[in-house]
Amino acid sequence: GILMARYPYDPGYIGLDVSDSPIFTQNLRVGDSGSIVMHSRFDGVERIYAYHRNPHYGLITMVAVSSDEGLESWKRESVWAAGLVLSLLGIIVFIGQRLLGDIRQRAAISADLSEAQDALLQANSQLKAMAEEDPLTGLANRRRFDYCLVKEVHRCARKLEPISLLLIDVDEFKKFNDTYGHPAGDACLRDVAESLKSCTRRPGNVAARYGGEELVAILPGMDQASALAVAECFMAKLADKNIPHRQSQYGVVTVSIGLVTVQSFLVMKRESQLIMAADAALYEAKRCG
Numbered sequence: 001g002i003l004m005a006r007y008p009y010d011p012g013y014i015g016l017d018v019s020d021s022p023i024f025t026q027n028l029r030v031g032d033s034g035s036i037v038m039h040s041r042f043d044g045v046e047r048i049y050a051y052h053r054n055p056h057y058g059l060i061t062m063v064a065v066s067s068d069e070g071l072e073s074w075k076r077e078s079v080w081a082a083g084l085v086l087s088l089l090g091i092i093v094f095i096g097q098r099l100l101g102d103i104r105q106r107a108a109i110s111a112d113l114s115e116a117q118d119a120l121l122q123a124n125s126q127l128k129a130m131a132e133e134d135p136l137t138g139l140a141n142r143r144r145f146d147y148c149l150v151k152e153v154h155r156c157a158r159k160l161e162p163i164s165l166l167l168i169d170v171d172e173f174k175k176f177n178d179t180y181g182h183p184a185g186d187a188c189l190r191d192v193a194e195s196l197k198s199c200t201r202r203p204g205n206v207a208a209r210y211g212g213e214e215l216v217a218i219l220p221g222m223d224q225a226s227a228l229a230v231a232e233c234f235m236a237k238l239a240d241k242n243i244p245h246r247q248s249q250y251g252v253v254t255v256s257i258g259l260v261t262v263q264s265f266l267v268m269k270r271e272s273q274l275i276m277a278a279d280a281a282l283y284e285a286k287r288c289g
Contacts, residue, residue: 001018001021002016002017003015003016003017003018004059018041022036027051028051033050033051035048035050036049037049045066046066047065047070048066048067049062049064050063051063134209136186136189136190136209137189137192137209138193139193139209141208142210142211144206145218148218149165149206149218150271153264153267155220156220157264157265160265161220162224162262162264163220163221163274164219164220164222164260164261165217165218166217166219166227166234166257166258167258167275167279167282168192168196168215168234168282169255169282170188170192171253171254171255173188173213175247176188176245179245179247188243188253193207195237196217196234200217204220206218223261227259231259234255234257238255241253256286257282258279259281260274
């Protein structure tokens with residue numbers, strides 16, 4: 001425990017007995033080397049001591065640095081690391097904010113697109129309905145009728161079912177217009193159409209305006225007796241409306257109907273023959289009064 005040499009050299013310390021130091025009294029008793037933090041007996045400064053016993057000579061080497069000096073590099077690295085972490089955190093926060101802003105913007109755009117898409121679908125649906133509907137009567141128009149006739153003929157042919165067609169003409173309609181005026185004629189056609197629509201509500205039935213004062217009804221799967229019942233229902237509904245017509249011999253608006261029923265496979269891809277047959281039946285009805 002006698003101090004033999006010191007750096008920096010100070011003759012005042014040479015020969016001092018430090019055997020009562022904890023390094024001698026405690027640490028060296030359990031190991032030849034190690035470290036300890038304690039206050040210096042000479043100046044009272046807290047230092048970190050590292051010691052080592054020479055295995056060949058009775059010498060012990062000790063190195064001491066103040067705690068502040070020993071931790072200085074660690075503090076520098078800690079400050080640098082903390083600065084780096086804070087910088088990275090700032091970058092992450094910045095990117096996160098930009099990302100959140102982008103997500104919100106995309107969500108808003110997506111909502112706008114969804115709303116625009118819904119509006120477009122609704123507009124398309126309305127346009128489709130307008131394109132397939134007769135604006136005066138509310139029945140299917142001629143384009144819709146032509147499409148549905150082909151579709152229903154093919155569907156009935158696959159099921160080996162008959163198909164019926166009603167071709168309807170408002171009697172003396174030109175005289176009605178000449179007598180009451182075209183607005184009244186339009187109202188008359190709407191009443192006739194409403195009567196027909198109320199009797200053709202079965203799935204697959206299509207009531208349409210064929211042209212002018214002519215209406216038509218597609219009755220898929222119906223035999224002649226069923227189609228005749230629809231025609232009689234329609235005429236009864238129209239009779240209940242009792243629309244005056246001074247130029248008619250009956251005094252009210254009447255209609256003539258041509259009805260035709262065929263096995264659908266016989267007119268598949270020749271649907272026009274079905275219309276021609278119904279037209280011939282219509283003229284026969286008119287001829288017979």
